[in-house]
Amino acid sequence: MKLQGKIALVTGAGQGIGRGIAELLAEQGADVAVNDISLTAEGTENVVEWIRSKGQRALSVQADVSNRDQVQAMFDKVWRELGPIDILVNNAGIETILPFLEITDEQWTRVTDIDLRGPWLCSQVFCRRATAEGRTGNIVNIGSVQAAKILPGRTHYAPAKLGIEALTRNMSAEMTPLGIRVNCVHPGFVATNMTSWIMEDPEILKNVVAQISVGRPGVPRDIANVVAFLASEDSSYVTGQSLHVDGGWIYK
Ligand code: NAD
Numbered sequence: 001m002k003l004q005g006k007i008a009l010v011t012g013a014g015q016g017i018g019r020g021i022a023e024l025l026a027e028q029g030a031d032v033a034v035n036d037i038s039l040t041a042e043g044t045e046n047v048v049e050w051i052r053s054k055g056q057r058a059l060s061v062q063a064d065v066s067n068r069d070q071v072q073a074m075f076d077k078v079w080r081e082l083g084p085i086d087i088l089v090n091n092a093g094i095e096t097i098l099p100f101l102e103i104t105d106e107q108w109t110r111v112t113d114i115d116l117r118g119p120w121l122c123s124q125v126f127c128r129r130a131t132a133e134g135r136t137g138n139i140v141n142i143g144s145v146q147a148a149k150i151l152p153g154r155t156h157y158a159p160a161k162l163g164i165e166a167l168t169r170n171m172s173a174e175m176t177p178l179g180i181r182v183n184c185v186h187p188g189f190v191a192t193n194m195t196s197w198i199m200e201d202p203e204i205l206k207n208v209v210a211q212i213s214v215g216r217p218g219v220p221r222d223i224a225n226v227v228a229f230l231a232s233e234d235s236s237y238v239t240g241q242s243l244h245v246d247g248g249w250i251y252k
Contacts, residue, residue: 012092020220189245213248
């Protein structure tokens with residue numbers, strides 16, 4: 001229970017990696033606000049119910065992480081109904097696969113808005129409020145293996161995810177002296193709705209797994225374990241770092 005007494009907000013936590021993170025933070029003793037853009041997607045309420053069944057407080061908050069008014073309202077609601085946030089996990093993200101020559105301005109803007117500006121925006125709203133109240137905090141950003149590995153059709157997604165790494169270290173330099181550590185986890189190939197097209201095609205799945213040293217796809221808990229470490233005092237001397245949690249995919 002290393003996060004006993006902490007309050008966490010996890011974005012994009014209605015399913016997949018975000019859900020896995022929200023559940024583990026709760027298992028470690030945190031009360032958790034569960035954000036998603038759509039509360040009906042796969043059931044943010046299910047995540048909230050699961051957390052409450054483990055004895056922690058939980059709150060469902062609908063917001064688009066790329067919309068400043070909605071983000072501001074989300075932080076106001078969590079602060080009001082759960083209390084001051086200690087841990088922010090910027091997990092919400094989308095991935096589309098499109099040839100470079102065909103990407104439109106709108107498609108570029110949508111992906112970079114949610115995947116890069118979203119974490120920047122949520123972090124700024126969080127840090128402004130925490131520092132104004134003299135509080136410390138902890139931010140974990142979710143990037144991607146694609147910050148270091150080229151996969152076809154990601155000339156919009158990969159720059160956003162590599163940008164998360166620069167965002168992490170630059171925010172760390174400004175915020176750690178004020179008591180807010182900032183780190184990043186780059187997931188490899190994790191079985192979620194985002195990657196269901198790989199999981200459902202035995203040939204593609206075999207090819208991808210053959211490139212992973214650990215020899216299997218990741219599961220949300222693999223990512224959550226590292227996020228929980230970075231969100232805890234066990235990592236109190238770690239800040240500005242980006243850690244690949246990919247079963248050795250980029251190095252095989
Ligand atoms: P997912 O699609 O299963 O879940 C993402 C969640 O984010 C969804 O519930 C979605 O509704 C929500 N979301 C999307 N846009 C949002 C917005 N604007 N505001 C709030 N919520 C929003 O995806 P996942 O696989 O769980 O991915 C989670 C994160 O991990 C993403 O940032 C993704 O880029 C990253 N990632 C995933 C993998 C993988 O293999 N699954 C690999 C590398 C990185």
